[in-house]
Every structure is written in C-alpha cells, then in structure tokens.
Amino acid sequence: MWGLVPLFWPLLRPAGAIEILAHRMVWSLAFVGLALLALRRWGWIRELLRSPRKLGLITVAATVITVNWGLYIWSVNTGHVVEASLGYFINPLVTIALGVLVLQERLRPAQWAAVGIGFAAVLVLAIGYGQPPWISLTLAFTFAAYGLVKKKVNIGGLESLAAETAVQFLPALGYLVWLGSQGTPAFGDHGTGHTLLLAATGIVTAVPLVCFGAAAIRVPLSTLGLLQYLAPTFQFLLGILYFHEAMPPERWAGFSLVWLALTILTWDALRTGHRSRAAVEAAKRAAGTGAPVPPATGHTGEETPAAAVSTPSAQPGR
16 A cells, blocks of 8 residues: 555645645544544553653654655656555665664664665765755655664554554644635535545555554565555556656666665574574573573674664654
C-alpha cells in the first residue's frame, strides 16, 4: 500500500498539496479516533497528559512528519516520484548516521562502508542535478528525525498517530476553514467522488500503519526490515514506468550506489542477526550442561543500532 500510494495523490487534484495535507491530518484523526473507540484504548491519554516531556516530543514528531507528508504529496503531484523514492531508499543510512551523532551508537565496519557509499551517492546525484537532491534529503532526514523522536516517546503506533494528528488537527482545520471563507476549497466543489477521496486520506494514512503494527509482532525484525525496501522500490518503478520520469546516466549512477550501500547494510544486519542467534543457542546449551556461558555479542561486542535494518518505528512518511 505504501508503495502504491503515489497513484492516489494525483486523484485529489485540483486540490493543492497543502489542502490535501490538511485533509490528511483531519481525517486521520477521525479514523484513528473511531478505531481507538472501537478498541476501547483510551488509558494512554491520561498518562501522556501527565508527561510534559512526552507531550513536547509528540509535538516535535507531529511537526516533523507534517513536513514529510506535505513534501511527499507535493513531490508526487509535481513529477518528482523517483526523487521521493530515493529519500526512502537513503533513509536507513540517515537513520544510522543520526544514531551515531545523537545516540552515540557505534557502527561496525560494514555499516561505516554503507554510510560512506551513501554519502558518495548523494555527491554523484548533486553533481548530476547541479544541486543537492533536496527533496530526497529532506524526506530522509525528516523521517529519520521522526523515528528518533518516536523512539524517545515509546508509545504504540495507533496511539502515537492519534496524539500526533490531535496536535495537527486544529491548525489543519483552521486552514480548511480559511480556504472555505476565501471561496477556494476543493472539498465539495468537484463532485461526490472527489469529496470522498479527500475524506479517504485518513484511511490511506491509517490502514497501512495498522497492517504494519500487526506485522511487527508476527514477523521477524530482519524480514520486516527487508520488506521496507519494497515501498520505495514500487515508488521508483512507478516513477519510471507509469509517470515516465527521466533517468539520465548520473541518476542511475547515484541510485546504483545507494542500492550497493543498502545491500551491504542488509547483508551485515542478516549476518549479525545470525551470529547473535547462534550465540544465544550456544549460551542455552552451555547453561544446560553447566559449561561456562560465552558472551552473546554475536560479533565484536559493539552496540548495534536499531537502524541496522530499516524499520520505521511506527509511521510511514508516505
């Protein structure tokens, strides 16, 4: 669903990106509110309101994801689907870099190599474009920052989306009311079908999130991380095959470097996971026989960043 969402945003024209974004915020809160009401999951609200720090972090998360959502919608509707897909390809590399800079995490050599190749890819693309690929970089950095903040907040995906859209709701509703006062809203002016599509932005936002949350507790983390690459891959293919965006040689070169970096990153994550599982099994066997238990580091004993495999913490930026 995340990979095919570029097909949805153009259906909302002639509404502009900001108006679509405002509808996405308003209707997402309505949809998530109904879901929480059906599930009777309200206890977290009291705890959240008692924590000014978490409220502040939720506000930061809402602000960052607003930029991400708005830019992504604008990118798709102005013919930058391929560049937007690049943002989600390089997001794991940016997340790892933030882990080093902000959380003081240590990287293994393969992870350093992947980050270095990713940086080289950005340079190649910047030279090819004549300027930095700002759409890709902004999408990658805002979503990585969003994931970092969500890690600090540490509440469930559905609850977190409800809290974030509650922060977004009044500004979004105010903007839509202002559009109505100016006589320029798209909502209701282009037929029932268009109106329903605008209202469906809440479903488009929330349903993939619910599926992701359901998968996260059933699917191994390494598998979940690999599946995350499907969304930007679908977006990339749509950009080339459906929207017929240009792919000059320098863009192919940049993308190839990014894919090489992700291949190294994924190989390293799978290898480390295998070693860690083997160490745990060895520890269990040693414990059963009374032998000394070996350290279950799985590699050099270094700390492994959570971003070793790309798994957005709770929420798509698409």
